[in-house]
Amino acid sequence: MRRPSILTAALLALPLSFVGIFFVLPLLGAVATSFGLPQFSIDSYRRLVDVGVYRSVFAKTIRVAFETTAISLLLGYPTACFVASLRPRLRTMAVGLIALPFMLSVLVRNYVWMALLQDTGIINNWLRSWGLADQPIRLMYNELGVVIAMVNMLVPYIIFPVLSSLLAIPPDLRTASASLGAGRFETFLRVTLPLTGSGIAAGCLLTFIVALGFYITPAMLGGSGQMMIASLIAFNVREVLNWPFAFALATSLLASTIVLYYAYRVVAPRGVALKAA
Amino acid sequence: MGTSVTRRTMMRSVAAAAAAVAAPAIIRSPARAAEELVFVGFGGAYQEGQTKAFFEPFERETGIKIVQTTGVELAKLRAQVQSKNIEWDLISLPDRLRYTAQHDGLLEKLDYGRLDTRDLLPETVSDFCVGGITFATQLTYNKQALPAGEPGTWADFWDTAKFPGRRGLFNGPVNTLEFALLADGVPKDKLYPIDVPRAFKSLDKLKRDAVWWTQFPQAGQMLQSKEIAMTPWTRGPGLILDGQPIGVSFEGAAISYEGWVIPRGSRKFDAAMKFIAFALQPARQAELTKYVVFGPTNRKAFPLVDPKVAALLASAPENFKKGFLVSGDWWGPNLTKVTEQFTEWRLK
Amino acid sequence: MTGPVKRPADLLLALVGCLVIGFLLLPVVVVVPMSFNGAPLFEIIPSRPSLVQYERLFTSPEWFDVLWRSVRVAALAMAIATVTGTLAALGTMRLGTKSRSVVEALLISPQIVPSIVIAASAYYVFAMAGLIGSMAGIAIMHAVLAVPFVVILVLSRLESIDPALAQASASLGASPFHTFRLITVPQLRLAFVASGVLAFHVSFDEVVLALFLSGARTKTLPVKLWDSILFEVSPLLPAISTVVIVASVLIVVPTMWLQNRSGRAKGGRRKGSESTV
Numbered sequence: 001m002r003r004p005s006i007l008t009a010a011l012l013a014l015p016l017s018f019v020g021i022f023f024v025l026p027l028l029g030a031v032a033t034s035f036g037l038p039q040f041s042i043d044s045y046r047r048l049v050d051v052g053v054y055r056s057v058f059a060k061t062i063r064v065a066f067e068t069t070a071i072s073l074l075l076g077y078p079t080a081c082f083v084a085s086l087r088p089r090l091r092t093m094a095v096g097l098i099a100l101p102f103m104l105s106v107l108v109r110n111y112v113w114m115a116l117l118q119d120t121g122i123i124n125n126w127l128r129s130w131g132l133a134d135q136p137i138r139l140m141y142n143e144l145g146v147v148i149a150m151v152n153m154l155v156p157y158i159i160f161p162v163l164s165s166l167l168a169i170p171p172d173l174r175t176a177s178a179s180l181g182a183g184r185f186e187t188f189l190r191v192t193l194p195l196t197g198s199g200i201a202a203g204c205l206l207t208f209i210v211a212l213g214f215y216i217t218p219a220m221l222g223g224s225g226q227m228m229i230a231s232l233i234a235f236n237v238r239e240v241l242n243w244p245f246a247f248a249l250a251t252s253l254l255a256s257t258i259v260l261y262y263a264y265r266v267v268a269p270r271g272v273a274l275k276a277a
Numbered sequence: 278m279g280t281s282v283t284r285r286t287m288m289r290s291v292a293a294a295a296a297a298v299a300a301p302a303i304i305r306s307p308a309r310a311a312e313e314l315v316f317v318g319f320g321g322a323y324q325e326g327q328t329k330a331f332f333e334p335f336e337r338e339t340g341i342k343i344v345q346t347t348g349v350e351l352a353k354l355r356a357q358v359q360s361k362n363i364e365w366d367l368i369s370l371p372d373r374l375r376y377t378a379q380h381d382g383l384l385e386k387l388d389y390g391r392l393d394t395r396d397l398l399p400e401t402v403s404d405f406c407v408g409g410i411t412f413a414t415q416l417t418y419n420k421q422a423l424p425a426g427e428p429g430t431w432a433d434f435w436d437t438a439k440f441p442g443r444r445g446l447f448n449g450p451v452n453t454l455e456f457a458l459l460a461d462g463v464p465k466d467k468l469y470p471i472d473v474p475r476a477f478k479s480l481d482k483l484k485r486d487a488v489w490w491t492q493f494p495q496a497g498q499m500l501q502s503k504e505i506a507m508t509p510w511t512r513g514p515g516l517i518l519d520g521q522p523i524g525v526s527f528e529g530a531a532i533s534y535e536g537w538v539i540p541r542g543s544r545k546f547d548a549a550m551k552f553i554a555f556a557l558q559p560a561r562q563a564e565l566t567k568y569v570v571f572g573p574t575n576r577k578a579f580p581l582v583d584p585k586v587a588a589l590l591a592s593a594p595e596n597f598k599k600g601f602l603v604s605g606d607w608w609g610p611n612l613t614k615v616t617e618q619f620t621e622w623r624l625k
Numbered sequence: 626m627t628g629p630v631k632r633p634a635d636l637l638l639a640l641v642g643c644l645v646i647g648f649l650l651l652p653v654v655v656v657v658p659m660s661f662n663g664a665p666l667f668e669i670i671p672s673r674p675s676l677v678q679y680e681r682l683f684t685s686p687e688w689f690d691v692l693w694r695s696v697r698v699a700a701l702a703m704a705i706a707t708v709t710g711t712l713a714a715l716g717t718m719r720l721g722t723k724s725r726s727v728v729e730a731l732l733i734s735p736q737i738v739p740s741i742v743i744a745a746s747a748y749y750v751f752a753m754a755g756l757i758g759s760m761a762g763i764a765i766m767h768a769v770l771a772v773p774f775v776v777i778l779v780l781s782r783l784e785s786i787d788p789a790l791a792q793a794s795a796s797l798g799a800s801p802f803h804t805f806r807l808i809t810v811p812q813l814r815l816a817f818v819a820s821g822v823l824a825f826h827v828s829f830d831e832v833v834l835a836l837f838l839s840g841a842r843t844k845t846l847p848v849k850l851w852d853s854i855l856f857e858v859s860p861l862l863p864a865i866s867t868v869v870i871v872a873s874v875l876i877v878v879p880t881m882w883l884q885n886r887s888g889r890a891k892g893g894r895r896k897g898s899e900s901t902v
Contacts, residue, residue: 011716015709015732015772023735023769026746033746053621060624075645082642085635092881097646099819101653102826103873105847108866111667112652112659114495120502122669141488155649160819161781167815168785184634195785202781206774209736223448223489227624230739237741238352239374240613241381250742257737258730265726315841320852346841347852352741353837356748362757364841498667 034247044248054232054249058256061229064143064218065211068150072207073200075151076158080199083159084166095163098156106153110220113149114140117221146222150214157210158203165199166192205264212257229253312341314548316367320347326568327369331556334564338555341548343367351378358383358541366545367552369409369535372401373451376609378538379405385539391550392557396576398534398592400602406536409556410571413591413600414452415530418507419500420522431529434507435460435479437486442506445496448489450619451608452531453480455601456509459529465601473615477622489623512570512589530600532591534574566590653870660863667860678864688849688865695829695846698760702767702828707821709768710775711813717776718783729780733773740770744837751838758840766834771824778823782816783809 034044048054083094116122119136127137139145169192177187215231218224229249236246316332318324324345332343346365351374357363370378378384384405394402401408416434420427422442428434434444434456447453454471457479463472480487488505490496499505501521512525537553539546555561562573563581572592573579579587579594587593591600608615655669662668663675682688710732717728735743747766748757756762786809794804835845850862 005719008716008719011712011719012728015713015716016728018705018709019732019735019769019772022747022750022765023743024731026743026750027734027738029749030742030746051617053617053624056624057620075648078638079642079645082638085638094642094646095815095819096877096881098649099822100870100873101649102822103829103869104652104656104866105830105850105862107850108656108862109652111498111862112655114498115659115667115669116651116655118499118502118504120504152649152652155645160815160823161778164778164782164815164819165785168782168787168812170787184632198781198784202777205733206777209733209773212737213739219448219491220495223491224623227620230741232620233739234741235616236613237745238350239377241351241355241377242613243355243745247742247746250738253739254734254737258734261730261733262726265729317841320849344841347844348836348839348848350836352745353748356745356752356837360749360752362752364757501666 030243030247031251034244034251036244044245045252047245048248048252057227057229057232058252060224060227061212062256064146064150064214064228065208068147068154068211069204069207071147071151072154072158073204076155076203077162077200079155080159080162080166083163098159101153102156106216109153110149110217113145113152113221117145117148140221141223143222143224146218146224149217149221150211153217154207154211157206158200161202161206162196162199165196169195201264205261208260209257212253312548313344314341314366314545314552315344315346315364317346317349317365318369319349323569323571326565329568330561330565331552334561335552335555339551341551343552349374351381351383354378354383354540355381361542363540363542363544365540366543367549368538368540370406370538371535372406372533372603372605373608375403375406375536375538376605377612380609383541385541385543385546387537387539387553388546388550392554394557396559397557398574398576401534401536401574403536406538407553407557408534408536408574409562410565411532411534411574411590411592412511412571413527413530413532413596414509414511415600416507416526416528417500417510417512418524418526419503419505420524422503422506427524427526428507429526429528431456431460432462435483437483440506442486443488443504444483444486445490445499445505445508445510446483446487447496447509448491448623450615451612452509452603453619454615455531455603456529457483465529468601469604469607471607471611471615473618477618480622527596527599530591530596531603532597532600533603533605535571572596656863656866656870660860660867662860662863665859667863671860678859678861679868681861682864682868691844691846691849692865692869694760694843698764698767698835698845699825699828701761701764702771703821703824705764705768706771706775706824706827707817710772710820710824711779711817713772714776714779714783717780729776732776735769736773740831740833743769744834747834748837757838758843759838760843763835763838763843763845764828766838767828767831768824770831770834771820771827774823774827775820778816778820779813782813786812 035041036043079098083091083098086094114121117139118124119138119140121139123139124136139148173191173195174187177191178184182190213230215228215234218228219231233246233249233253236242236249318327324347328343328345332345336342349368349370354365354368357365375384386404387407392407394407398408398411401411416428416431418428423440425440428436428440433440437444454473454476455468457476458468458472459465461475461479463475488499490499490508493511496505496508496510500508500510500523509531510525537556539549543549557575559573559575559577559581562575562578565571566573566578566582566586570586570589572590573582574592582590588596590596658669658671659667660678661674661676662671663673663677664671666672713728713732717725717732720728743766751757751762754762756765790808791804794808795801799807830847831845832847832851835848836851839845839848846865850865
């Protein structure tokens with residue numbers, strides 16, 4: 001595209017120096033610590049690779065993040081379509097309702113899910129009183145409960161970007177498509193869906209990244225405390241004070257996520273620019 | 278003219294005299310008013326109890342004010358020590374963290390010349406830490422969930438045939454492994470060093486019925502709602518289970534302690550030592566038991582404690598001998614490795 | 626898109642949309658009855674209905690102080706993050722593909738690295754700068770955490786904007802600044818608001834950095850909540866959550882209503898997808 005101009009530099013100066021001082025600098029310190037500075041050693045990284053349990057933990061964390069992102073997309077996309085189809089006034093209200101749960105802290109939410117999902121909780125009580133189940137259905141202390149709670153928190157991260165890109169589509173396009181003979185579903189598939197590509201991609205990226213950092217919810221609702229990366233990192237930083245190893249874990253997490261991000265950038269469509277007719 | 282001069286002179290000399298009398302107070306009091314100690318604690322009812330039993334009486338007696346904050350984090354302590362920016366002067370540190378803090382050079386050596394430790398539990402006295410309270414993690418059960426009778430030992434806990442119902446377990450190896458060994462028949466005095474493979478074999482038997490919790494209130498909540506029939510639990514400021522049909526057994530309880538420590542580099546070492554000496558007194562420790570069910574480390578405190586409360590305390594003689602003292606010195610160097618093994622075991 | 630005839634597909638979409646939104650609101654709804662409990666337990670149907678938690682909350686100045694402090698920190702973090710993130714997005718848009726990927730990766734990294742790592746490694750820098758215990762310091766770090774959200778949301782929206790509009794505006798003689806103000810900015814509104822909400826939430830609910838960077842006398846709400854939840858079950862938490870939710874609704878609803886009114890005054894209700902949010 002264009003070569004970076006003074007305007008670009010001016011725009012980026014503040015954000016980059018802000019992130020540079022308050023994030024990159026400390027992060028470089030952390031990476032240095034993970035390499036054993038002032039000496040140099042890759043012991044921490046070697047341990048990461050040698051001790052099998054860390055690979056399992058990485059795998060589990062990434063898998064759970066993928067699953068919850070996929071489910072959130074499945075639930076969030078249609079919802080965004082629905083909200084986009086509302087009259088502006090109702091739409092504003094819907095957006096407000098979707099944003100409202102953000103006011104709830106993670107801890108309180110988990111206790112709410114406990115009360116709802118446990119064997120002696122409300123959902124199982126109802127199922128039993130309606131004769132739908134003899135035995136309580138295990139909704140908690142397994143992955144199902146964790147997924148339910150995580151998806152509940154992540155769906156808005158899909159909805160906002162997708163909604164944003166849906167609203168960017170000029171309504172005339174659909175009319176034009178219809179007048180060219182396309183049915184509603186075909187219009188959706190060939191016009192709407194591709195144009196929301198960047199919204200979907202942004203939403204999935206956001207959701208995935210946030211899901212990677214979850215460990216409180218899996219710990220409380222799934223009993224899978226140390227089986228998520230963030231939890232292990234916290235353990236090493238807080239309990240055993242093994243900062244080189246903790247930072248090696250963090251650096252590896254960052255590195256693998258950046259790799260995934262580049263893959264996403266190659267595969268996912270960049271915003272489709274509408275060409276003038 | 279003579280009179281006014283005299284009066285003025287007299288006024289001046291009175292003023293001067295007054296100043297001379299007041300001066301020491303004026304010079305001293307800013308220093309006095311500035312004498313503060315920053316204590317970091319765990320908040321909640323526990324810290325409220327510490328305030329009434331320790332901090333307020335201490336300030337009344339010595340004039341030294343305790344500024345309170347919460348958020349005991351070893352990582353933050355380490356960051357403070359590393360950046361030479363010590364904010365905390367006094368901490369009541371659990372034994373499980375003491376080893377790591379000590380090992381990492383985060384604590385000051387205590388001046389035992391100023392402390393009377395004759396009546397204290399000897400296991401809680403060490404170079405960098407002197408025990409202040411004890412607490413026990415014990416078998417806790419919901420009577421209503423167990424019609425067959427009440428469990429007493431960890432072997433009972435492991436016996437899901439005789440006592441059906443799900444079991445809560447802390448999602449970590451500390452104490453969990455010891456309980457597994459006790460259930461498997463290992464005698465209390467042979468617990469350490471821990472036979473880790475044997476402990477995991479024992480835990481295998483309970484895997485199916487286990488519900489792994491991470492936070493104490495969670496376990497209490499689950500016990501009350503009968504989600505689980507029993508769980509190891511620490512009774513502290515948690516009055517949560519009062520008035521509920523909950524029973525406890527001291528048999529095989531894991532007893533641990535919190536001790537007073539001073540961060541390395543604190544500029545208030547003197548005041549902190551003064552406080553520690555104050556807090557170790559029997560009357561003070563007994564006072565704390567009015568607010569939280571944490572046992573004293575000072576033997577002489579027991580006669581001063583309400584007998585009904587004494588029955589609940591970990592360090593009360595009858596209870597203390599039924600349990601075992603958790604070894605912070607074993608867990609210190611082994612925590613990382615055993616936690617890895619525990620995670621591995623759980624992932625299977 | 627408000628057709629007079631509702632086809633089954635529309636109804637299905639509406640059903641799915643409403644169900645999902647209901648699912649998202651479930652914890653919010655459940656938390657309210659939980660707060661009216663005198664028993665120290667999390668029960669959806671309180672065993673001992675009472676107002677005691679609210680009494681405690683309103684007669685205790687420390688909770689109020691802490692709540693108010695959290696609001697101020699979150700507001701400051703939101704301001705810093707939205708400005709910084711938007712500038713970053715605008716600048717990044719103009720970069721060539723390669724440098725753009727690098728800069729993007731950099732800007733979203735703060736969400737990938739677990740906050741405990743950021744906290745532990747940033748402490749040194751903050752101690753040197755004397756920012757420990759200052760609200761501004763916490764707000765700055767919260768803004769750092771929120772920037773990734775702002776960048777992703779604003780960037781994704783920018784990519785969907787039809788460049789033809791800007792070209793048309795330029796060809797009609799508008800200066801770049803005018804074009805920006807009158808064409809780009811209105812289209813960014815939803816992304817702006819959404820990222821502001823996310824930024825506020827990131828700060829308001831954040832524990833770890835707040836824990837590390839707060840001083841003996843400056844605490845945020847999540848930190849205080851974490852302290853009390855460590856040992857005790859208290860319906861005080863749901864009570865606080867309820868108050869926060871009610872407060873959010875009371876602030877947001879009139880604001881949106883006012884905005885709707887001014888939107889209408891500016892030129893009638895617009896049909897189609899152009900959002901007034």
